[in-house]
Amino acid sequence: MPTLALTDFNIVVSVLGGWVSLFGLVSYLCKETFYLSEALISLLAGVAFSPSAANFIRPLDYAGSQANLDAATLYFSRLVLGVQLVLAGVQLPSRYLKQQWRPLTWLLGPVMTTMWLSTSLVIWALLSPGTSFLHALVIGSCVTPTDPILSNVIVKGRFADQNVPPELQRIIIAESGANDGLGYPFLFLALYLIQYTGFQGTAEFPVPDGGAGKAMALWFGETWGYTIILSIIYGAIVGYIAKELLHWAEERKFVDRESFLVFAISLALFIVGTCGLIGSDDVLACFIAGNVFTWDDWFRLETKDDSLQPTIDMLLNVSIFMWYGAVCPWSMFIHGPVPIYRLIPLGILLLLLRRLPWVMLIHKRIPQIEDWRQAVFVGFFGPVGVSAIFYMYITVEFLDKLSPHSVDSQSIVLRPDVAMLGETVTVVVWFLCIVSVVVHGLSIPLGKLGLYLPRTLSRALPSVSSVSVDASDAHLPGRRSRHAGTLPSFLIGSRVTSLSFGRAGAGETGTDRATNPVAVVGNGEDNKDGAVPSATPSPNSPNASVLAANTDQRPIYRIGGTIIPSSSSNQGSCTSSSGSQSPSPLNGPGPTSLLPGRTIRFPDDPPAATN
Incomplete structure (x- = not known):
């Protein structure tokens, strides 16, 4: 046995x-x-x-x-x-x-x-x-x-x-x-x-x-x-x-x-x-x-x-x-x-x-x-x-x-x-x-x-920030207002890249892009080949919806806190039909018409000539 x-x-x-x-x-x-x-x-x-x-x-x-x-x-x-x-x-x-x-x-x-x-x-x-x-x-x-x-x-x-x-x-x-x-x-x-x-x-x-x-x-x-x-x-x-x-x-x-x-x-x-x-x-x-x-x-x-x-x-x-x-x-x-x-x-x-x-x-x-x-x-x-x-x-x-x-x-x-x-x-x-x-x-x-x-924790955990905008001091450079609504936070990633939010049309040159730096947040992946990523994210990318929400619902700030005025798709969208300029809701009263060839107007730009 x-x-x-x-x-x-x-x-x-x-x-x-x-x-x-x-x-x-x-x-x-x-x-x-x-x-x-x-x-x-x-x-x-x-x-x-x-x-x-x-x-x-x-x-x-x-x-x-x-x-x-x-x-x-x-x-x-x-x-x-x-x-x-x-x-x-x-x-x-x-x-x-x-x-x-x-x-x-x-x-x-x-x-x-x-x-x-x-x-x-x-x-x-x-x-x-x-x-x-x-x-x-x-x-x-x-x-x-x-x-x-x-x-x-x-x-x-x-x-x-x-x-x-x-x-x-x-x-x-x-x-x-x-x-x-x-x-x-x-x-x-x-x-x-x-x-x-x-x-x-x-x-x-x-x-x-x-x-x-x-x-x-x-x-x-x-x-x-x-x-x-x-x-x-x-x-x-x-x-x-x-x-x-x-x-x-x-x-x-x-x-x-x-x-x-x-x-x-x-x-x-x-x-x-x-x-x-x-x-x-x-x-x-x-x-x-x-x-x-x-x-x-x-x-x-x-x-x-x-x-x-x-x-x-x-x-x-x-x-x-x-x-x-x-x-x-x-x-x-x-x-x-x-x-x-x-x-x-x-x-x-x-x-x-x-x-x-x-x-x-x-x-x-x-x-x-x-x-x-x-x-x-x-x-x-x-x-x-x-x-x-x-x-x-x-x-x-x-x-x-x-x-x-x-x-x-x-x-x-x-x-x-x-x-x-x-x-x-x-x-x-x-x-x-x-x-x-x-x-x-x-x-x-x-x-x-x-x-x-x-x-890893910064990517996994959501970042919640409440920022208020005070209309009385919004026109001051580097100051944020205190009584506006809550703004969505930036997307947290591993690297912040300076991109241009300009149009990708044939009329836009490298000089135009260089004069329009806008800080956006990357998707957390290293750009190993040194190429500059596209300013406009792919519709299927994970950050597309977040970037869209950020650009539609909140102003974009330059380094130091200066508010970059928002612009509509048409150059004259901020100008009334009678030719008078309406106050900018984000940067106080003032002209908001854009310079030729520009998609974003900065506060320190000279006023554009009006017809």
């Missing part, structure tokens, strides 16, 4: 496939209409399916222990970062790193260093008093790199195409790709100093030999030499060989289209695996390999209109942020080593001080940032995401090596100075990642809402 097989595999695959399918049905609406990032939506979905909510996804049960869960999250993050950074390198034009080395040097040198130091200072000031500055440097180094996955919100899609210049998009991609790998020097400088100088020593934990000299030797030798420089050389060599091999196979028709398109993704998997084997910086090597792979721009142009790479990119983004929503230690935000009343101001201050002031200071040295508005944009959108989680688990793994395992119980005996550092860095980095995903994911939608909401 058939029975339900509620296994972990079946549940996870069902939830993941169902969510990706449901999100795909409204993905264009979410991303291109409401400007919501897939990272934010997937994170919320992960929270909804997590043990804290629906309990459909139970990561701790799948992993068996917290150590296995941390290792799985670290490897998943490595995989996603590797693929993303190869694709980021492929997106850049030919020889981009060589051509734009000066602005990249400013962003990866002074800006990144000040980001690290300022972030560490804020963390040191707001965390518990027992946190040392070296510990703050460790936490600050984890959140210093900008995340290339979350940066896609401002470099891809409709918003980027309409608002971000292409050169600015490329410099953001290049910086977010390169500084992910360059986070290692900042992190390991602080970790080596903690290992060799941050502890006084006990009988159980003697002080390591070497001191600060040993720490600096390891930092220059292992971190810069083996981890950074070796990864750059290795990534460049692998990218160049891959490019030449693909050229050779394509020229001889040995490779089919499917394998050609997936080549960059398989290259990312190869680099992540081999760099992991030799213990180098796989993140930086992937970005360098992707850029060298398309050094001649051939592969980028060949795959520019193909959707396979963006499809893989989307699947990885949705999966990783769903996983983050499920594994995030939400309870530690309340019951962890850092209280919530310290975490909230920490998140706010880091959004404001981590990156924005330093980009504003040096933006004039970066040609891609044209003015201070773009500097604010680039400075604010420096998100914390997958790269921060990656470095956080690297930190926890390093700290475990400082704490030996006891022989009898296999439990970890923590070194006293780092006993709380692992939990502190976990709580702070996770909280800042969640804050960044939410704030940067909602910034563009809220910004668009703030821009269009007043205009």
Whole structure:
């Protein structure tokens, strides 16, 4: 008899496939209409399916222990970062790193260093008093790199195409790709100093030999030499060989289209695996390999209109942020080593001080940032995401090596100075990642809402105004009368256009139109081609009846309030049959006959000659 097989595999695959399918049905609406990032939506979905909510996804049960869960999250993050950074390198034009080395040097040198130091200072000031500055440097180094996955919100899609210049998009991609790998020097400088100088020593934990000299030797030798420089050389060599091999196979028709398109993704998997084997910086090597792979721009142009790479990119983004929503230690935000009343101001201050002031200071040295508005944009959108989680688990793994395992119980005996550092860095980095995903994911939608909401309300809500006209002072320029009837209001639109209410006949010239400016209100649509719209609205236009009512029932005012006298269709309509002029009902007594060729008579015109 058939029975339900509620296994972990079946549940996870069902939830993941169902969510990706449901999100795909409204993905264009979410991303291109409401400007919501897939990272934010997937994170919320992960929270909804997590043990804290629906309990459909139970990561701790799948992993068996917290150590296995941390290792799985670290490897998943490595995989996603590797693929993303190869694709980021492929997106850049030919020889981009060589051509734009000066602005990249400013962003990866002074800006990144000040980001690290300022972030560490804020963390040191707001965390518990027992946190040392070296510990703050460790936490600050984890959140210093900008995340290339979350940066896609401002470099891809409709918003980027309409608002971000292409050169600015490329410099953001290049910086977010390169500084992910360059986070290692900042992190390991602080970790080596903690290992060799941050502890006084006990009988159980003697002080390591070497001191600060040993720490600096390891930092220059292992971190810069083996981890950074070796990864750059290795990534460049692998990218160049891959490019030449693909050229050779394509020229001889040995490779089919499917394998050609997936080549960059398989290259990312190869680099992540081999760099992991030799213990180098796989993140930086992937970005360098992707850029060298398309050094001649051939592969980028060949795959520019193909959707396979963006499809893989989307699947990885949705999966990783769903996983983050499920594994995030939400309870530690309340019951962890850092209280919530310290975490909230920490998140706010880091959004404001981590990156924005330093980009504003040096933006004039970066040609891609044209003015201070773009500097604010680039400075604010420096998100914390997958790269921060990656470095956080690297930190926890390093700290475990400082704490030996006891022989009898296999439990970890923590070194006293780092006993709380692992939990502190976990709580702070996770909280800042969640804050960044939410704030940067909602910034563009809220910004668009703030821009269009007043205009939308002005179009939707009727404008009621009561204006009275006093016959005694109606002849005074700029004065409105106080005892006339209520006048209908002008139509509210997005743009006011100066038009001519003249006749469109053959006898009217451009000079005649220029001398008859009348302020009318447009229909709310931008005149993008620069053409002057017709003064006479179409009978089927939505404003035709309103304009007709305005011109028939109320006077037309010039800017400043002067009343423009109304005129009838016949030039002599205001003159009696005997030749005497009747008083104007709107402008007091006086001649109202029109000048030749004129359809509207202004108060300051000389009187027309009468027969």
